[in-house]
Amino acid sequence: xxxxxxxxxxxxxxxxxxxxxxxxxxxxxxxxxxxxxxxxxxxxxxxxxxxxxxxxxxxxxxxxxxxxxxxxxxxxxxxxxxxxxxxxxxxxxxxxxxxxxxxxxxxxx
Amino acid sequence: xxxxxxxxxxxxxxxxxxxxxxxxxxxxxxxxxxxxxxxxxxxxxxxxxxxxxxxxxxxxxxxxxxxxxxxxxxxxxxxxxxxxxxxxxxxxxxxxxxxxxxxxxxxxxxxxxxxxxxxxx
Numbered sequence: 001x002x003x004x005x006x007x008x009x010x011x012x013x014x015x016x017x018x019x020x021x022x023x024x025x026x027x028x029x030x031x032x033x034x035x036x037x038x039x040x041x042x043x044x045x046x047x048x049x050x051x052x053x054x055x056x057x058x059x060x061x062x063x064x065x066x067x068x069x070x071x072x073x074x075x076x077x078x079x080x081x082x083x084x085x086x087x088x089x090x091x092x093x094x095x096x097x098x099x100x101x102x103x104x105x106x107x108x109x
Numbered sequence: 110x111x112x113x114x115x116x117x118x119x120x121x122x123x124x125x126x127x128x129x130x131x132x133x134x135x136x137x138x139x140x141x142x143x144x145x146x147x148x149x150x151x152x153x154x155x156x157x158x159x160x161x162x163x164x165x166x167x168x169x170x171x172x173x174x175x176x177x178x179x180x181x182x183x184x185x186x187x188x189x190x191x192x193x194x195x196x197x198x199x200x201x202x203x204x205x206x207x208x209x210x211x212x213x214x215x216x217x218x219x220x221x222x223x224x225x226x227x228x229x230x
Contacts, residue, residue: 043224
């Protein structure tokens, strides 16, 4: 069974710090990986996509992918209170997304 | 770009009635759309994959006669919850796969609509 596991959280970080989120997946065939942010009561918002090994940076966000270790992570630099949300890791299997349970991040001022 | 809308954003209906939810891709064409359900404090659960011009593919355990899906155009998919019951109360979210994202991001990206909160009384 294909699974996506995220560190359970909740994760509390001070404003300005780096938040580090981790995700592992069970199937080596997967090629595309995504991070979504979901505020309470809202739908998920795509913040990063990655398909090549290594790092991908977009503003304060950096996604890291290691296919050999079946591991994808998200770093949020200079965390802001507005980053407080649940972050969902998603893996594309046959063009369908499988989601992890999510990690709730709280950025404290 | 890559905006997905849903209508209505919330609906309250009586047990036994049917409710239709619309999902539209506003600035791109989507041959494939997806319908998810999310209960409080839980992650997203894929219900079905909606393909333009063909029958939807349902995930295991999802009743296709209860959750009717129609994808009649490249920008519109609808989900009808038939004979709704209180246990169907949930947050229903659609997503659309942006085929154009392959050229910009290298992979097909999915964008979510804002969701429809259904309450069945």
